[in-house]
Amino acid sequence: MIFHKMRVSELYKVFVITGILLVIIINLVTIIGIRHNLNKVNVELIGDTNLLANINEEYKDPGINVNRHGRTVKYDVHESNNIDITKFGNYIYEYDIVVDGKTYKLTRNVEVVDKSMPIINVEEKELIRDYCSKAISKEPTYKATDNYDGDITDKVTKKDNGSTYLLSVVDSHGNKNEVSIPIKDQEEPKNKIVLNGYKTQTIYIGNEYKDQGAKVYTGCGIELPDESVTVEGNVDTNTLGTYELTYKNDKYNISAKRTIYVTKKTEPVVNEETDKPGNGKVVYLTFDDGPGGYTMQFLDILDKYNAKATFFVTNQFTSYQWVLGEEARRGHTVAVHSLTHNWNIYNSVEAYKNDFNAMNDIIEQQTGKRSNIFRFPGGSSNTVSRGHSRGIMTTLSQVMQSEGYQYFDWNVDSNDAAGANSTQVYNNVIRGIKNTSKPVILMHDIKKSTLNALDDMLRYMTNNGYKFGTLDINGPIVHHGINN
Numbered sequence: 001m002i003f004h005k006m007r008v009s010e011l012y013k014v015f016v017i018t019g020i021l022l023v024i025i026i027n028l029v030t031i032i033g034i035r036h037n038l039n040k041v042n043v044e045l046i047g048d049t050n051l052l053a054n055i056n057e058e059y060k061d062p063g064i065n066v067n068r069h070g071r072t073v074k075y076d077v078h079e080s081n082n083i084d085i086t087k088f089g090n091y092i093y094e095y096d097i098v099v100d101g102k103t104y105k106l107t108r109n110v111e112v113v114d115k116s117m118p119i120i121n122v123e124e125k126e127l128i129r130d131y132c133s134k135a136i137s138k139e140p141t142y143k144a145t146d147n148y149d150g151d152i153t154d155k156v157t158k159k160d161n162g163s164t165y166l167l168s169v170v171d172s173h174g175n176k177n178e179v180s181i182p183i184k185d186q187e188e189p190k191n192k193i194v195l196n197g198y199k200t201q202t203i204y205i206g207n208e209y210k211d212q213g214a215k216v217y218t219g220c221g222i223e224l225p226d227e228s229v230t231v232e233g234n235v236d237t238n239t240l241g242t243y244e245l246t247y248k249n250d251k252y253n254i255s256a257k258r259t260i261y262v263t264k265k266t267e268p269v270v271n272e273e274t275d276k277p278g279n280g281k282v283v284y285l286t287f288d289d290g291p292g293g294y295t296m297q298f299l300d301i302l303d304k305y306n307a308k309a310t311f312f313v314t315n316q317f318t319s320y321q322w323v324l325g326e327e328a329r330r331g332h333t334v335a336v337h338s339l340t341h342n343w344n345i346y347n348s349v350e351a352y353k354n355d356f357n358a359m360n361d362i363i364e365q366q367t368g369k370r371s372n373i374f375r376f377p378g379g380s381s382n383t384v385s386r387g388h389s390r391g392i393m394t395t396l397s398q399v400m401q402s403e404g405y406q407y408f409d410w411n412v413d414s415n416d417a418a419g420a421n422s423t424q425v426y427n428n429v430i431r432g433i434k435n436t437s438k439p440v441i442l443m444h445d446i447k448k449s450t451l452n453a454l455d456d457m458l459r460y461m462t463n464n465g466y467k468f469g470t471l472d473i474n475g476p477i478v479h480h481g482i483n484n
């Protein structure tokens with residue numbers, strides 16, 4: 001019984017001691033663990049382990065986080081990377097971090113890709129829809145550029161969506177951008193009176209004037225055959241002067257005007273001399289930059305000598321457009337110079353052609369015929385164009401000739417554009433025609449000095465047996481050397 005009791009009490013002691021030891025060991029482990037945990041440093045990348053960088057754009061790594069249980073720790077860091085931002089590919093961005101003598105390494109994968117969408121710049125805030133054609137009155141002017149592809153304007157696609165006009169472009173890596181421009185509907189254009197025949201007419205005194213009348217058209221150009229037009233005003237063909245006729249339609253309260261000049265006929269000067277220095281030699285008078293305020297006077301003096309000339313024309317003085325018709329009716333050649341005579345036409349082939357074609361449209365409206373000959377502003381040898389587009393003159397001369405046009409420079413310069421006075425203009429021209437076999441003479445019908453020299457010049461030419469020729473596609477072809 002006692003033995004039994006003792007056995008029990010000994011066992012009890014063993015249990016108690018073991019228990020105490022276990023408690024001590026557990027506590028020690030816990031304390032060491034907590035202490036270890038308290039010392040633990042947390043080192044991590046800010047952001048994803050895999051990041052994208054944009055080609056040709058500075059890459060800035062988001063950095064790292066170093067702390068001990070949220071508290072800042074002192075550390076040393078060394079950053080390094082092998083990124084070439086100009087080349088697509090996979091790169092490494094590394095951090096070597098030293099905290100309390102212990103080194104940590106963090107690595108991020110950076111892939112250089114093209115993630116920027118191209119930019120479309122459009123000049124127009126709004127487009128207009130033409131009432132009659134239902135088409136856009138003027139296509140938008142735009143430019144598309146991409147950080148990687150550069151100028152991708154030619155990749156832009158256009159779509160007319162009715163109330164908006166959509167321009168979209170995709171770069172070579174599939175990044176897309178779109179610009180939507182609102183379209184405003186043009187109001188219905190008013191009806192109008194359209195003259196039959198020319199808006200301005202010149203008739204010689206004593207000749208009969210026959211009015212060709214006028215018709216009423218809708219704003220979209222459809223004739224309204226039942227509408228009557230009354231004419232007010234008269235033309236006295238026996239009295240020199242300027243006459244104005246007014247055409248009216250009362251129903252629509254619209255009108256139009258025609259101007260008729262009754263002028264004196266200048267008798268051609270007959271050349272009776274046959275054995276003179278220039279006998280039979282043909283001179284080619286050319287006049288650039290008009291028509292302008294003096295051109296009608298040029299035409300009258302030319303008529304006096306029955307001299308025909310070639311006019312390289314512009315639209316710089318829009319109120320004289322009608323003179324183009326007058327030039328053609330009097331037997332002169334009307335050829336293209338430039339709509340605007342602005343050097344910007346040399347920015348591109350497209351810019352040049354737009355200007356060229358717009359001028360030829362006006363020539364066709366006024367004379368009934370397009371021209372296939374032209375003179376480059378500044379001549380084909382000009383160097384001004386270099387500042388606008390390298391090699392443009394080389395390209396243009398080839399493109400235009402391949403499309404059936406011929407350009408003309410000159411081999412006699414009156415120097416009127418450079419400010420020569422009328423005596424100098426006369427001397428430059430006369431000296432020039434004596435020394436040149438097929439003289440193509442550069443003059444400007446917007447220069448008063450040339451106007452003042454013209455009568456004397458033509459009298460000299462006539463009296464010395466020169467003939468007057470006009471230029472056509474066959475020549476005589478005078479080309480300067482191209483310098484751009």
Ligand SMILES: [Zn+2]
Pocket residue numbers: 288289337341377378
């Ligand atoms: Zn010019």
